[in-house]
Amino acid sequence: MAISGFGRGVAVYFILQLVVAAVMISPATAEIRETKVISDARTIIPFDEFGFTHTGFLELNVSGISLSDTGAGLDLSQLGFFLSTLDAWIHVLQQIQELDVTCALQSDLLEVVYTFDRLQAASSNGRATSFSSLFNVTKPGQYTLLFANCLPQIRVSMSVHSAMYNVEPRSGRRVYLSAGSAVLPFVYFIFFLAYCGLAALWISVLVRKRLTAYRIHYFMLAVVILKALNLVCEAEDKSYIERTGSAHGWDVLFYIFSFLKGISLFTLIVLIGTGWSFLKPYLHGKEKKVLMIVIPLQVVANIAQVVLDESGPYARNWVTWRQVFLLVDVICCCAILFPIVWSIKNLREAARTDGKAAINLMKLTLFRQYYVVVICYIYFTRVAVYVLATITSYRYLWTTVVAGELATIAFYIFTGYKFRPEVHNPYFVIDDEEEEAASQAFKLEDEFEL
Known part of the structure; x- marks a missing residue:
């Protein structure tokens, strides 16, 4: 031959x-990441992927939050960060297709980290433009950090500082690798x-x-x-x-x-x-x-x-x-x-x-x-x-x-x-x-x- x-x-x-x-x-990826979002209208914005153990944490610090429309009638619960495994995301897409939910943040299959309706409650005068969140992952798995924008007419700008890590049970040391x-x-x-x-x-x-x-x-x-x-x-x-x-x-x-x-x-x-x-x-x-x-x-x-x-x-x-x-x-x-x-x-x-x-x-x-x-x-x-x-x-x-x-x-x-x-x-x-x-x-x- x-x-x-x-x-x-x-x-x-x-x-x-x-x-x-x-x-x-x-x-x-698994390192601490700084991400600048500028006038982004994407429905889903992916950030990083990480394998959490039962002692996993996500530190999320977001500042400079700005929306293209600040009208009083906006439902800000339709914007926010969440964690999802690949299997869960496939089922969420099926839920959206079958109209069981209209926004990914409404699904109980995801780990919702923070929604923007909490910004108003966190500020005494108007709406806050920054927040910090420490989220404990209780279910081990390979998760992806994403941002959902279920308001098609809204463009979002913000600075996102994310850090995902696992904590060693005995020493308490942070491990930033998946x-x-x-x-x-x-x-x-x-x-x-x-x-x-x-x-x-x-x-x-x-x-x-x-x-x-x-x-x-x-x-x-x-x-x-x-x-x-x-x-x-x-x-x-x-x-x-x-x-x-x-x-x-x-x-x-x-x-x-x-x-x-x-x-x-x-x-x-x-x-x-x-x-x-x-x-x-x-x-x-x-x-x-x-x-x-x-x-x-x-x-x-x-x-x-x-x-x-x-x-x-x-x-x-x-x-x-x-x-x-x-x-x-x-x-x-x-x-x-x-x-x-x-x-x-x-x-x-x-x-x-x-x-x-x-x-x-x-x-x-x-x-x-x-x-x-x-x-x-x-x-x-x-x-x-x-x-x-x-x-x-x-x-x-x-x-x-x-x-x-x-x-x-x-x-x-x-x-x-x-x-x-x-x-x-x-x-x-x-x-x-x-x-x-x-x-x-x-x-x-x-x-x-x-």
Whole structure:
């Protein structure tokens, strides 16, 4: 079976699955957030999502409340903040569709935090423009903080300071990470140590076999080091958020190393896929174009990631940036497959013309294996991990991070092992009998394809 046909089928199926997963998944943030709402007429305004335990709290401080219409006949109970789980929200939408309720705030399935009719009662002269609320979540679950505006003619402006956290029963310490993410600092640090060990092992390989090491092997080391730095910054980022609700600058370092890690990994796959250093010391024009496409797209992807993380689902263009991130990620993942397919095609053609069928067959086998592994890695980390998140309880969402990181480190190990520097490379040491057997294998494969 021709590898190119197989690749096209897998790529199409992969893209469809990725689109489905993106629709199903919504990201969760957990830090203290300041949000500015300016003349917003949306019926529902989402803010943040958080996994509460039985000792969860929401601190909500809203100031500068301004309505586009301040008429005396307004029913301000139709405006307010509430918490809702995904299951409860689906049932509320059914209630609204069946006209059981006319506003989400009227449903008893939601946890109403504060409605604006209480503003007048809180002020002795007119209506107050700010309030503070401490809401105790008594039912554990994954909740989203939302604002409902059931008065279509009203535009709302306000400054919203929200902080969601769980309290440890024994110590009374606040934990600003969601119930399913509280162990992530430890998880990321463990993987950081694993990559440090991997880097040390690779350095020892390069020292012992420096005479047979290519430039690509040193680039592999750089990729591993960048991945380790990315993980330690993410561990510190999550650790500070867990304790204080703010990243304290670690998010900037995380974004920098995430950007460098993303570019270097995609570049490494492209360089290995083209056979750079292994098969030839140069890149063709079309292979350079792949790099010229992938690297700028990675810049766009990282900008989209920053916007998604920093703005949260409240931002009007949040959905647009999410679609941009998805599209760019799909294009990058598909683009890095082409050089591998080109190398496979070139090796097949060379095997029929240069009389070195066995050597090219071994190279062809290696690149076919790598192609399949890259497909599996992309599919698992881009689709399977997100699907796993949909079926996993919010308390154990950290397991999806572990699954994704295990797949990534396995991919790194496979790449290093298959393309390690060797004095007597088994892919090039071929005797006459193997040469003849390989030639027959190519003939049989040609007849099968015909």
